[in-house]
Structure formats: structure tokens, C-alpha cells
Amino acid sequence: MKQKTNAQVVIAGGGPTGLMLAAELRLGGVEVVVLERYARRTGESRAYGIQARTAEVLDQRGILDRFAGKVHGNGDFVHFSGIFMPIGDYPTRHPYVMGIPQSEIEPVLQEWAIELGATIRRSAEVIGLERTEDGVSVQVNGPDGDEWLHADYVVGCDGGRSIIRKLAGIGFPGTDATLAAIQGIVKLDNPPAGRIWGPQGRTDAGNFIVAPFPDGQHMVMVTEYDKVVDRDVEVTIEDLRAVCVRVAGHDFGMHSAAWVSRYADAARQAETYRDGRVLLAGDAAHIHYPAGGQGLNLGIQDAVNLGWKLAAVIRREASDELLDTYHTERFPYAERVLQATRAQTVLGRPGSHSEALRDVFAQLTKVDEVNRYFVGMFTQLDIQYAVGEGSPLLGRRIPDLDLKTDSGDTRVFRLLETARPLLLDFTSGGAAIPAGWSDRVEHVLVSAADTVWNLPGAGKIPAPVGVLVRPDGYVAWVATDSSDLDSLRAALTTWFGPAS
Numbered sequence: 001m002k003q004k005t006n007a008q009v010v011i012a013g014g015g016p017t018g019l020m021l022a023a024e025l026r027l028g029g030v031e032v033v034v035l036e037r038y039a040r041r042t043g044e045s046r047a048y049g050i051q052a053r054t055a056e057v058l059d060q061r062g063i064l065d066r067f068a069g070k071v072h073g074n075g076d077f078v079h080f081s082g083i084f085m086p087i088g089d090y091p092t093r094h095p096y097v098m099g100i101p102q103s104e105i106e107p108v109l110q111e112w113a114i115e116l117g118a119t120i121r122r123s124a125e126v127i128g129l130e131r132t133e134d135g136v137s138v139q140v141n142g143p144d145g146d147e148w149l150h151a152d153y154v155v156g157c158d159g160g161r162s163i164i165r166k167l168a169g170i171g172f173p174g175t176d177a178t179l180a181a182i183q184g185i186v187k188l189d190n191p192p193a194g195r196i197w198g199p200q201g202r203t204d205a206g207n208f209i210v211a212p213f214p215d216g217q218h219m220v221m222v223t224e225y226d227k228v229v230d231r232d233v234e235v236t237i238e239d240l241r242a243v244c245v246r247v248a249g250h251d252f253g254m255h256s257a258a259w260v261s262r263y264a265d266a267a268r269q270a271e272t273y274r275d276g277r278v279l280l281a282g283d284a285a286h287i288h289y290p291a292g293g294q295g296l297n298l299g300i301q302d303a304v305n306l307g308w309k310l311a312a313v314i315r316r317e318a319s320d321e322l323l324d325t326y327h328t329e330r331f332p333y334a335e336r337v338l339q340a341t342r343a344q345t346v347l348g349r350p351g352s353h354s355e356a357l358r359d360v361f362a363q364l365t366k367v368d369e370v371n372r373y374f375v376g377m378f379t380q381l382d383i384q385y386a387v388g389e390g391s392p393l394l395g396r397r398i399p400d401l402d403l404k405t406d407s408g409d410t411r412v413f414r415l416l417e418t419a420r421p422l423l424l425d426f427t428s429g430g431a432a433i434p435a436g437w438s439d440r441v442e443h444v445l446v447s448a449a450d451t452v453w454n455l456p457g458a459g460k461i462p463a464p465v466g467v468l469v470r471p472d473g474y475v476a477w478v479a480t481d482s483s484d485l486d487s488l489r490a491a492l493t494t495w496f497g498p499a500s
Helices: 016-027 052-060 064-070 102-115 163-168 237-248 295-314 320-347 352-364 368-379 485-496
Strands: 005-012 032-036 048-050 077-080 083-086 097-101 119-122 125-132 135-142 145-156 179-188 206-212 218-225 254-263 267-269 278-280 402-405 408-411 422-425 442-445 452-455 459-462 466-469 475-479
Touching: 005 016, 005 135, 005 295, 016 032, 016 102, 016 295, 032 145, 048 052, 048 295, 052 064, 052 295, 064 097, 064 102, 077 320, 077 368, 083 352, 083 368, 097 102, 102 119, 125 145, 125 163, 145 163, 145 295, 163 278, 179 237, 206 237, 218 237, 237 254, 267 320, 295 320, 320 352, 466 485, 475 485
Parallel strands: 005 032, 005 145, 032 119, 145 278, 422 442
Antiparallel strands: 048 097, 077 083, 125 135, 135 145, 179 218, 179 254, 206 218, 402 408, 422 466, 452 459, 466 475
């Protein structure tokens, strides 16, 4: 066995969550090693689609344009078990779902993480974990045998069967599968015209989705209810063809599978996202039925919430109690998704009773307030963390306002690219950063034409005179007059540590 080596953070798992977290940590100046057990990317795309808030997060870091040539199309709706709700008038620069598969997302995030200085090690599988007084050690099996890697913190981003979660002894309670589904990317000699999705894909035997890809392939997803299959059982194109015939009535001339995979509706969530120096993110922290394309988006936003906090703790600017807010902030929103996907599996069942329930639900979604609630939930634009009381802006994501500064015109998200705390001062210096934090927080004098801000989930509010924005884009302090500096000091201490 090789000698033990060191890193500040070890991330197990090189999928979208792990790669996003690696990049966020590098923006915070932290040394990070990503361990990925596969020698190369599998090319599978179990996740598909970037929701509006995730698009905003990528925009905040200045990398959204990198995905432009990889998008298969944008959708102007979200859906709840195939019941569609428009999002075009929602207050965001990105009122759409980007149609892009996981296989196209991962290379972009990996390239960015490497540019920032992250180390990506493939064919590196974690097989052991030991806690020490000053960190965590993981045993890694690689091409040259076993070795130990010691880190200040270890983050499991290694999927629903996370070895990190299991080795750390973190419980994963939830509900078992009630259905069986198969997904594949295949070629079809007799494809349907356009896309089959929602009501047209419902039959007495289950439901199915057929979606064309730009390269001539199709994504096919088929679900059968009250039939549970062990996910470890090998799945082939013959299995996908057979279930497609049972549910859809024919196989559309299916052949030449790029890949085929099983999935189900088991819904589980880690009891805690943090156990000392071991943390979990993405599917390692929560799994659910892939209705509405929520999983990948939850994971990326887990990473953005955790990254700046972990970096601040490692830089010793904040106490490790800051890491507890990662669990308290992210757990409820994953829990909400688990409940929503459970509900969608019920609505998706074949039969007259389910159809009656769908009809009632569809009518409810025509009520504007109901529609906006579900759009806010699925886009994740309505998130409000419990950061304090007062303005409805507290804890919500900052709108991407057009701004004027001494350096010229810009917008809020351009000022967040470095992942540093940001004080937007609309008072010509009246909300200046108190002594002791000026080296940690960017203070920018700005003006904006918007006198009213439109917030998803809260509506329209008067523009404040000062806003403290966390690196993840969420508001930690709001001032309605320029004299409120005591509360600013309190917010700075809470989120970015005591004055130096």
C-alpha cells in the first residue's frame, strides 16, 4: 500500500455535482481532488435538462455560454406528471428548461474545474474511510494498487449508492420502489412524429416518452407500475424493446442502443448532509423518481451552497458551524422534491381513478397562483433560506439586475463570477463595509433603473438601498436606509466570520 498523501478536500464522484463542487472550491482557493471510479465517462445521460435556477447559477459563474452549442432545444414549460405549466413570463433572464443531457454537461464542468486547478483522478475507487483528529482518510483503489488519501474534509458526490455515505454510517431512510422503468438512447426506424410526452404517452399498461435527439437518436423511457425489478439485474435493448411493446404497443423499429439503464421510484434522503468532516451532496444525499428533471439541478445547487462555506471554513475565516447551515438550508428543498415526485408517480398510474385525479389537478394548475407555485418549485427560483427576518428579499436569490457602476454598465451576475461575497451599495457609499471585512467582501457602488424588484414566490417589492449577497447568489442582508450598519456587521459575522 502506498504512503498516505494529503489534500484539503477529497470529493468522491466526478459527475455534475462533484465537478461543480470542485470548481466552487477552487474559486475559494481550496486544494481539491476528485476521485472517480470510472476510467472514462460512460456516455449515459440518466439526467436531462437544466432548470431556470441552475441556468442562473451557471450564469453567475460566467460559464452558461459554454453550453450553448450542446443544447438540444429549450422548453418554455415545466410539467407535473405530464401536466404542463408555462414558465415564459416568470421573472428571470432564463425562463426555460435547457434541453441538454448529462453526457454533454459533464465535459463542460470538468473542463472548467480543471482550468481552475482541480485534480481529477479516474479509475480511483474509494473502498475505505477512517476519521482522524484533524480530518478524514479515504482508502483508494487505483491502477497502481491501494493508497490512503488524507483530507481536511471528504464530500460524497458518488450517487445514490454512495460508498462515502455507507462508510460514514449515515442513514438513508425513505420509501421503496413501486414501479419499474427502463431508459435508453436508441435508433428508431419508425419513430413517432415529433415528441411523445405527457398525455399521449399514457396507456392502460403504463406510460412512455419518446424524444428525438439532434444526432438521429431517440431517448425512450418506459414505466410499468406495480412491478419492481432488481436494479442490479442486467438490462439490454431487448428488455427495453419488450417493455415498450407491452406499454406502447410497438417498439418503433428500435435498434442500436448507445446505452440502456433501469430506474425506479425509490425516494430516500440522508439523515444528515454533514457528519463532522464528512459531507454528502447530490444523489448521495437524496434519490427520487426522475420526474421533472430535478435531480441533477438539486445536486448542482447543493454544490454551490456548500462550496463557498467549506472554502471559508478551510481558510479559517469562519467557524465550522457555518457548515451546519448547508444541511439546514438544502435538506427541506430536497425533501420537497421527494414529496413532489412521489405525488407524480401516483398521478402517472393508469386507470380511471388516476385519470380523474389528473383532470382535477390540471384544472387547478390553470389558477395563476397555483401555476406560479409549481413553476417556482420546479425551476427552484422560489427558494428562500432562513437567513433572518424582515425584507421578503432575505434568503432569496438576488435578481440579475442591469446596473451602472463607475466602471461601466454590468449586471448582478457578472459581479458574482469570482464567488466572493458582494455588497451592492445603492447609496453612493452610505452602506460601506465596516472595518474588518473589507478584504473578504466586494463593495460595489451601483445604480439601477429598477425601483421595484420582482421576486419569484414573493411578488414585487420596493428596491432596497443596500444588499449583501452571498457567493451562491442568495441575499444575507437588506437595508432600506443607509444607517443600518449594526445589522450589516451581524450579517457579515454570521456568514463570513468575525472581523479580522
